[in-house]
Amino acid sequence: MGKRKGLAVIWMLCISMVLCSGCRRERKGQEIESIRIGVTVYDQYDTFVSQLMESFKIYARKKTGETGIAINIDVYNASASQSTQNAQVEEMLENGCDVICVNLVDRTDPTTIIDMAENDNVPVIFFNRELVAEDLERWNQLYYVGAKAFESGIMEGEIAADAFKKDPAADKNGDGIFQYMILEGEAGHQDSIVRTEYSVSTITDNGIEVEKLGYAIANWNRAQAQTKTAQMLNEYGEKIELILANNDDMALGAIDALKAAEIDPQDWPVIVGIDGTDVGLEAVKNGEMAGTVYNDKEGQARGMLDLAYALATEGDTSVLNLEDGKYIRLPYQKILSEDVYRYLK
Numbered sequence: 001m002g003k004r005k006g007l008a009v010i011w012m013l014c015i016s017m018v019l020c021s022g023c024r025r026e027r028k029g030q031e032i033e034s035i036r037i038g039v040t041v042y043d044q045y046d047t048f049v050s051q052l053m054e055s056f057k058i059y060a061r062k063k064t065g066e067t068g069i070a071i072n073i074d075v076y077n078a079s080a081s082q083s084t085q086n087a088q089v090e091e092m093l094e095n096g097c098d099v100i101c102v103n104l105v106d107r108t109d110p111t112t113i114i115d116m117a118e119n120d121n122v123p124v125i126f127f128n129r130e131l132v133a134e135d136l137e138r139w140n141q142l143y144y145v146g147a148k149a150f151e152s153g154i155m156e157g158e159i160a161a162d163a164f165k166k167d168p169a170a171d172k173n174g175d176g177i178f179q180y181m182i183l184e185g186e187a188g189h190q191d192s193i194v195r196t197e198y199s200v201s202t203i204t205d206n207g208i209e210v211e212k213l214g215y216a217i218a219n220w221n222r223a224q225a226q227t228k229t230a231q232m233l234n235e236y237g238e239k240i241e242l243i244l245a246n247n248d249d250m251a252l253g254a255i256d257a258l259k260a261a262e263i264d265p266q267d268w269p270v271i272v273g274i275d276g277t278d279v280g281l282e283a284v285k286n287g288e289m290a291g292t293v294y295n296d297k298e299g300q301a302r303g304m305l306d307l308a309y310a311l312a313t314e315g316d317t318s319v320l321n322l323e324d325g326k327y328i329r330l331p332y333q334k335i336l337s338e339d340v341y342r343y344l345k
């Protein structure tokens, strides 16, 4: 190569290095001033989801403080309609959101959202309402943030089994069998299915015989749980020794029914919930619930924020230790009255 040609090649290399380091710096987020995250929740009145969103906003403010990058969050309420949610995602894409977080209304129907996001090359983080693994595999920019559902069922069953073993009064008729009713979340929700199955099987795995008196689907909802429990109280009354609820709001609905029926708290069945929401923790603290299982909304909110931030700034997601490159799943924790102070704000 002649001297001149050699110099020209070096010159070209220098220019391309400057250009590349320029774009790399920008990709790493250093020169990005703000990002926009769109979030759509299946129902803004869901206690657990609304508390998760509060934490999400708190972490976003913290992150802005740490990084100097403004994080704009647009939150939409899908009001339990999948078509409304699809339209919201379309709007978020039009508005230039860098990442979209979706709390699916119908966890079996993510196709429209996935197709729209892939078309615009905007990553999607699904959360709390888990889509099937095959759907999450459909594009490499789809993620899920949630919890290990089966753990919550096991822990709820352990709390119930311990209550039965420790307090002879829990077995009201003294027949050695735990007569129970169960309040279930939405049919088809991964947490309803898994919690119902594992809570009961854990009690029997602990050597306690159970008898199912009844079950009701109360869709995670306190008022519905109150109505359904009132019906079961009419039917089974004193026979109910245990109320297993798929979440705290439904456990609280059961408590509302017991109070409305003016049943002496001494005669209440053992009641166990899941979530550790503020109201749930209060009920554990005052002894109305035997315990609950902490569904780590703070951890999930932080995981979702960190992931959204990394994706929006084209940062490195490898530090987040994603399971299979796609999942963040937080563990659950048991909360009994002696632990409740650690969780109360």
Ligand code: BGC
Pocket (backbone or CB within 6 Å): 046, 047, 048, 049, 128, 129, 189, 191, 220, 246, 247, 248, 249, 274, 275, 295
């Ligand atoms: C929570 C419920 C909540 C539901 C909404 C579950 O993980 O335990 O309280 O209603 O998610 O999808």
